[in-house]
Amino acid sequence: MRALARLAWLYASRTPVQTAIVSVGVAVSLALLVTGRVLISRAEMSLTARAEAVPLVAGAPGSRFDLALALLYFRPTPIAPMTMGDVEDAATLGRGVVVPVHASLTAGGDPVVAVGYEFFEQRALAAAEGRFPIRLGEAVLGWDTARRSGLVVGDTFRTDRRELFDLSVASPIVLRVVGVLAHTGSVDDGAVFVDIQTAWLAEGILHAHAAAATLPDDQIQTRTERSVVVEPTSRTERDVSAAEQADVHMHADPRSLPVTGALVFPASDKDLTILQTRLNGDGRLQAVRPVALVRELFDVVFRLRPVLDGVTGLLAATSIAMIVLAAVLAARLRSEEFEALDHLGTPRSFVIGLVVAQTAINLLLGMLLAGLLVAGAAWSLDRWLGV
Amino acid sequence: MTRLVLTLACSIGVLGPAGCGDRSGSAAPAGLEQGLVITSTPVAAALLRELVPESMTVEVVVPEGADPLGWQADDAAVVRLRQAELIVFHGTGPERWSRTLSLPSSRIHLLADTVRTGLILSEEAITHSHGLGGEHSHREPVFGTWLDPAMLRPQGEQLVEALIRIEPGQETLIRANLAAWIGSLREASAVVERMRSLEPRSQLVADREGYAYLARALRLDLVDPEDVDETRPSVWFHGGIAGDDVVTLGWPDPLEWSAESRGFGETLAQRLASLEQAIAEAE
Amino acid sequence: MAEPAIELRGVAFRYQGPGGFRLHVDRFDAQPGEVVACVGPSGSGKTTLLDLLAGRRVPGEGAVRVASADLGRLDLAGRRRVRLTRLGIITQSLSLVAHLTALENILLPAILMGRTPRPHARAHELAGALEIGHLLGRRPKRLSQGERQRVAVARGLLLEPLVVLADEPTGHLDAARSALVIDLLRMHADSHAACVFLATHDQDVVSAADRSFDVRELTSEPIGDSA
Numbered sequence: 037m038r039a040l041a042r043l044a045w046l047y048a049s050r051t052p053v054q055t056a057i058v059s060v061g062v063a064v065s066l067a068l069l070v071t072g073r074v075l076i077s078r079a080e081m082s083l084t085a086r087a088e089a090v091p092l093v094a095g096a097p098g099s100r101f102d103l104a105l106a107l108l109y110f111r112p113t114p115i116a117p118m119t120m121g122d123v124e125d126a127a128t129l130g131r132g133v134v135v136p137v138h139a140s141l142t143a144g145g146d147p148v149v150a151v152g153y154e155f156f157e158q159r160a161l162a163a164a165e166g167r168f169p170i171r172l173g174e175a176v177l178g179w180d181t182a183r184r185s186g187l188v189v190g191d192t193f194r195t196d197r198r199e200l201f202d203l204s205v206a207s208p209i210v211l212r213v214v215g216v217l218a219h220t221g222s223v224d225d226g227a228v229f230v231d232i233q234t235a236w237l238a239e240g241i242l243h244a245h246a247a248a249a250t251l252p253d254d255q256i257q258t259r260t261e262r263s264v265v266v267e268p269t270s271r272t273e274r275d276v277s278a279a280e281q282a283d284v285h286m287h288a289d290p291r292s293l294p295v296t297g298a299l300v301f302p303a304s305d306k307d308l309t310i311l312q313t314r315l316n317g318d319g320r321l322q323a324v325r326p327v328a329l330v331r332e333l334f335d336v337v338f339r340l341r342p343v344l345d346g347v348t349g350l351l352a353a354t355s356i357a358m359i360v361l362a363a364v365l366a367a368r369l370r371s372e373e374f375e376a377l378d379h380l381g382t383p384r385s386f387v388i389g390l391v392v393a394q395t396a397i398n399l400l401l402g403m404l405l406a407g408l409l410v411a412g413a414a415w416s417l418d419r420w421l422g423v
Numbered sequence: 424m425t426r427l428v429l430t431l432a433c434s435i436g437v438l439g440p441a442g443c444g445d446r447s448g449s450a451a452p453a454g455l456e457q458g459l460v461i462t463s464t465p466v467a468a469a470l471l472r473e474l475v476p477e478s479m480t481v482e483v484v485v486p487e488g489a490d491p492l493g494w495q496a497d498d499a500a501v502v503r504l505r506q507a508e509l510i511v512f513h514g515t516g517p518e519r520w521s522r523t524l525s526l527p528s529s530r531i532h533l534l535a536d537t538v539r540t541g542l543i544l545s546e547e548a549i550t551h552s553h554g555l556g557g558e559h560s561h562r563e564p565v566f567g568t569w570l571d572p573a574m575l576r577p578q579g580e581q582l583v584e585a586l587i588r589i590e591p592g593q594e595t596l597i598r599a600n601l602a603a604w605i606g607s608l609r610e611a612s613a614v615v616e617r618m619r620s621l622e623p624r625s626q627l628v629a630d631r632e633g634y635a636y637l638a639r640a641l642r643l644d645l646v647d648p649e650d651v652d653e654t655r656p657s658v659w660f661h662g663g664i665a666g667d668d669v670v671t672l673g674w675p676d677p678l679e680w681s682a683e684s685r686g687f688g689e690t691l692a693q694r695l696a697s698l699e700q701a702i703a704e705a706e
Numbered sequence: 707m708a709e710p711a712i713e714l715r716g717v718a719f720r721y722q723g724p725g726g727f728r729l730h731v732d733r734f735d736a737q738p739g740e741v742v743a744c745v746g747p748s749g750s751g752k753t754t755l756l757d758l759l760a761g762r763r764v765p766g767e768g769a770v771r772v773a774s775a776d777l778g779r780l781d782l783a784g785r786r787r788v789r790l791t792r793l794g795i796i797t798q799s800l801s802l803v804a805h806l807t808a809l810e811n812i813l814l815p816a817i818l819m820g821r822t823p824r825p826h827a828r829a830h831e832l833a834g835a836l837e838i839g840h841l842l843g844r845r846p847k848r849l850s851q852g853e854r855q856r857v858a859v860a861r862g863l864l865l866e867p868l869v870v871l872a873d874e875p876t877g878h879l880d881a882a883r884s885a886l887v888i889d890l891l892r893m894h895a896d897s898h899a900a901c902v903f904l905a906t907h908d909q910d911v912v913s914a915a916d917r918s919f920d921v922r923e924l925t926s927e928p929i930g931d932s933a
């Protein structure tokens with residue numbers, strides 16, 4: 037047995053190209069076989085875990101899926117905003133914590149998610165470095181975002197420009213990193229979090245005038261002792277320093293401020309039912325239970341299981357045929373070696389054992405490689421999704 | 424078919440790693456200090472101390488002697504506020520410093536919310552113009568809602584409901600405190616009723632709009648020292664030069680009111696009685 | 707008298723391939739310590755005779771007894787076992803394994819039998835004697851044909867077999883290297899009382915052998931009656 041293993045390994049290691057080709061073939065076949073299932077199971081686990089963490093999401097009427105995707109996974113979806121008045125009304129019911137979420141911005145392609153402070157409390161997030169945002173313009177980075185961007189506490193960065201040619205869209209603002217979240221293994225790792233008011237600042241709803249006094253003349257319409265009128269075309273970056281925060285104000289009714297939606301954390305199951313009923317009551321809003329949504333989603337996905345099983349079966353058959361073919365071809369390539377072994381008096385079972393052992397080594401290497409491929413596919417998918 | 428495509432798109436689009444380490448929202452957040460109530464002014468703290476049970480702690484976030492209207496919260500103050508189970512703000516002017524801070528809004532109780540329809544908007548508007556918006560101004564409610572006993576009572580009643588939400592086990596005690604406190608307001612209410620029935624001609628003079636609710640309750644005019652009608656008797660809350668028809672009370676700034684050694688209602692009643700006397704003297 | 711190392715009795719074998727022939731051996735013996743050379747033109751049956759002695763072919767009639775094993779009474783596995791454990795095989799095609807080094811090829815019989823420590827020293831000793839000690843790390847494709855042949859000879863002698871069956875053991879060697887191989891085979895026969903049976907065209911080998919015979923003689927009458 038030792039002799040068999042030794043000779044099989046010597047062959048595999050001394051014919052690396054052949055071993056690599058067969059192993060990669062096996063790996064790709066196996067990876068294709070398992071990747072689909074792994075990814076679906078991964079999606080289900082991920083969706084379920086996150087959905088279970090947020091009992092209820094609320095927002096304007098529209099696609100339930102879009103609402104949940106926007107609020108739980110920070111995906112850009114075309115949903116109408118709700119207002120802070122709606123959030124306050126829901127909170128006034130006194131049946132749980134209602135956390136506003138506004139996900140309208142990006143920075144370096146990563147979602148900049150504006151949240152009420154309770155978001156960090158309810159999701160039990162912790163700062164690995166620094167702290168959570170306290171003031172306007174402060175940001176805490178998700179773990180992966182921090183690693184990817186290389187930003188550290190004290191650095192500044194800009195939000196992405198949303199519209200190049202539409203002057204009515206507010207220009208980017210400068211955000212200051214005040215913390216980095218501990219790794220969570222969730223979409224939170226790939227996001228940037230700011231206080232809800234910072235989003236309104238970025239959208240130009242909140243603003244300060246102190247900086248206007250320091251603008252160059254070509255960006256000023258008129259300047260008097262008491263007032264400065266800024267050119268509407270002035271599109272400078274906006275950095276709200278601590279000194280200017282006292283001057284920040286808005287002209288809109290605070291209840292009309294837009295938010296993408298709200299995460300609702302009811303105090304009890306009874307409160308959950310009551311809140312859902314009340315929020316769905318007059319049709320102005322919708323409240324969705326993410327867990328129910330995920331179940332619905334996977335009911336549909338699993339209805340496709342027979343198709344998936346068929347494809348898997350075909351792939352499996354192809355893979356087995358390929359492995360057999362590889363073994364036969366390898367045996368032919370090794371006919372001289374087997375002839376030599378026959379001359380020396382090697383038992384036939386030993387020669388067969390050599391072929392089996394070689395196939396086993398290729399399968400083993402293939403499986404290892406397949407594992408790496410599946411993990412790599414999942415990782416790439418996470419990267420692609422900005423998780 | 425559309426639904427199927429959407430479903431598949433969703434299933435692919437939301438593939439994230441498993442194990443979010445999330446938890447349900449029903450549990451209390453970590454980092455809270457049990458029984459801690461933080462407020463913004465000595466007045467609100469005085470009110471709270473009459474209503475909370477002994478197991479609860481009341482703190483004022485603005486340092487003693489600092490003007491709440493001009494104070495700016497440092498990071499430590501914000502962190503401390505986040506540790507409170509309940510944050511009690513007036514919801515008018517005294518918490519201007521908190522507007523742009525990231526605070527747990529679900530734990531903030533605004534006293535003014537109870538009396539929102541009765542709020543008086545400040546005349547001291549900030550006017551400016553920028554961009555295409557033209558000239559505009561920002562007006563905010565006047566503070567001092569606690570100087571009118573009729574407005575004060577519902578504020579206390581609602582505050583008690585907020586306290587009971589965080590300390591349900593102490594409901595009986597908190598309601599008993601409320602009943603005692605309401606009793607202590609009777610005398611102040613009686614003074615107000617008495618003064619209203621007299622229909623005084625005096626004008627009340629103050630350089631702070633915080634007395635506006637009291638003036639409205641008494642059906643008196645509140646005027647700025649610069650706009651005093653010298654043909655009418657006047658009562659100055661502080662400052663002013665006493666004369667035949669001018670009386671100066673020397674009241675402390677409304678934001679610095681505290682119950683001192685007496686109860687909140689008794690202090691208010693005494694102050695109102697001194698005001699009643701001052702008006703009588705002036706007229 | 708000692709038992710013959712090789713003993714053939716009434717052996718008849720018909721080779722069916724192209725240019726087929728009939729081999730008939732009434733009686734043939736070779737003694738331990740004896741070096742026997744079998745000569746004859748190509749295709750005359752030398753290799754077939756070696757195959758019969760190695761148990762790779764089975765005669766239609768008669769008995770083949772090699773190294774005390776009656777091959778006719780053994781099944782295929784038994785004959786392989788005899789070949790591996792008692793015989794030293796040096797084939798004309800050399801039968802080296804391409805992906806193994808020269809040393810590993812020499813050690814192959816020991817590897818197949820699961821033995822390692824002593825054969826290592828023996829392999830180096832044989833390689834030294836055959837002047838290929840410096841080539842042990844190379845694979846066959848990086849060796850000359852003569853070097854490969856000496857690797858095959860070393861492998862054939864590794865386990866100190868009782869009978870060595872060598873098919874053209876000097877076919878690719880110059881005179882000096884041939885002499886090395888002949889001396890080594892001779893020494894092996896002497897020192898281990900082993901029988902060395904050679905199929906060869908090489909006159910030097912024939913001269914060095916204790917006796918020789920032409921394989922064509924086997925088709926008509928028995929030859930090589932031992933003393």
